[in-house]
Structures are given as C-alpha cells and as structure tokens.
Amino acid sequence: MATSAHRLTAPRTIRSIQRFAQQALAVLEQDYPDASTELVFGDPYQLLVATILSAQSTDKRVNQVTPELFKQFPNAATLSRANTSELQALIRSTGCFRVKARSLVRMANKLVEHHRGEVPPSMNCLTALPGVGRKTANVLLGHAFNSPGFPVDRHVLRVSNRLGLVQTNSPIHAESELTKLFRKPEWTHVSDVLIQHGKKVCKPRPS
Structure with a gap:
C-alpha cells in the first residue's frame, strides 16, 4: 500500500x-503522532525483560505474559533465583521459551553480581548482559533512560x-x-x- x-x-x-x-x-x-513502544513497563528492569521476551513474538503477547511474570519476579534478585521450569511455563506463549528463560536468569544474575540488581544505563554495559543486543539496548536507552x-x-x-x-x-x-x-x-x-x-x-x- x-x-x-x-x-x-x-x-x-x-x-x-x-x-x-x-x-x-x-x-x-x-x-503516528504518538508513536512509542507498545510494551507495558514500569521501570528499566521490566522493560528489559519485556524486550527480551519480544524477540520472535509480539508486543501484545508479551503484555499478556508480563503481569504475572512481574508479580512472581518483581526484580532482578528474584528472577536470578527463578525455577527454570516455572519460568518457562510463564513465558511459553512468547515462543523460544527455553532459550529466553535461560537468558533471563543469566541476565538477572549478572545484574545482581555486577550492577547491584539495577539495569545499567549504558550501551556497553547493557550489551554485556546475556540475551541483550544493540536493538534491546537501544530500546532501554531511549525508553527507560531518555538517552539517544x-x-x-x-x-x-x-x-x-x-x-x-x-x-x-x-x-x-x-x-x-x-x-x-x-x-x-x-x-x-x-x-x-x-x-x-x-x-x-x-x-x-x-x-
């Protein structure tokens, strides 16, 4: 069209x-005067998790999954201790759930070990996290940290x-x-x- x-x-x-x-x-x-991300999030941690889940999925599907996910794992510390089977069951509908579950737990562990559980506001630190590439890092910079x-x-x-x-x-x-x-x-x-x-x-x- x-x-x-x-x-x-x-x-x-x-x-x-x-x-x-x-x-x-x-x-x-x-x-599209009001164009913005369609992912629903309340803080950088939630946006990071949601963006990782959005790979090979849709924002609509991710938004259906994240409320319960964040209820059970409200921060990096709790996610780092997640039971893999339980986490996979929660995110199964987003696709590639086994790979995503591993990435999420590894990412959360690195946040806890190297960043006191907080999401770092820099490209280099973000792309050093498991499961995070430049696209995801740029989403975080632009929408969570108001950086270019x-x-x-x-x-x-x-x-x-x-x-x-x-x-x-x-x-x-x-x-x-x-x-x-x-x-x-x-x-x-x-x-x-x-x-x-x-x-x-x-x-x-x-x-």
Whole structure:
C-alpha cells in the first residue's frame, strides 16, 4: 500500500537523503503522532525483560505474559533465583521459551553480581548482559533512560530500505546510517514511527 512518504521523490545524493529523511518523517508523523513502544513497563528492569521476551513474538503477547511474570519476579534478585521450569511455563506463549528463560536468569544474575540488581544505563554495559543486543539496548536507552538510542528491528529495517534511507540487510549498518540522517534527540521517536508504519502499512511482501 502506497503512502505519502513513499510517493516523495527518491533521494539521489547524501544531502538529498538527509532532506528526504526529514520529509518522510514529517509525513509519517501525521499518521503516528504518538508513536512509542507498545510494551507495558514500569521501570528499566521490566522493560528489559519485556524486550527480551519480544524477540520472535509480539508486543501484545508479551503484555499478556508480563503481569504475572512481574508479580512472581518483581526484580532482578528474584528472577536470578527463578525455577527454570516455572519460568518457562510463564513465558511459553512468547515462543523460544527455553532459550529466553535461560537468558533471563543469566541476565538477572549478572545484574545482581555486577550492577547491584539495577539495569545499567549504558550501551556497553547493557550489551554485556546475556540475551541483550544493540536493538534491546537501544530500546532501554531511549525508553527507560531518555538517552539517544535508535532501535533497529525488522520493521525499521524494512521501511528504511523501501524508503531508500539505507541499502543494507544488516541492522547494525542500518543503525549507523540512520543515526547520520536524524538528530540525536529524534532517534528513538523516529524508530518508533518507522516501527508503527512497518506494522500497519509497510508490511513484508508475500513470499
């Protein structure tokens, strides 16, 4: 489905890509003025757990699981002592539940051992945690700590490629290119807007 953003003139030079990026953002913001993460959380720990669970799942599904999960494991200390079978049962519906359960317990243990149970507000410390890559770390930076972070998930990657903002299948390379096109204070918001557009309009082509 075409949108106003897709009908803008395709960029040809670096400067035109930057101008086009701002034009596309302005158009998309009209459709998604309140774009933000759809994960429900109350603190950095909850957002970290929810984001790990969202891999290969949906935010809606994760939001159905986390209330009971956080009731039983309200912080990193309790999660680090979780019974694996009980934890797997709680998160089973999010998919890949065995791998996610191991990652969550290992992540919680590292938080307790190295960060006094608190989620660290830096990219290097976050990506040193088990189960945490750059996308998850950027989600935490942008939404939990109000720091510049540009999460690149499959939606951001797809939309930014189709708009011509990037030409890569690598999330890391896409992040590097996209952060050159927008001001730091915009990064998380731009990511949220692209995610919403990818979910609702710019969907994967049928295989």
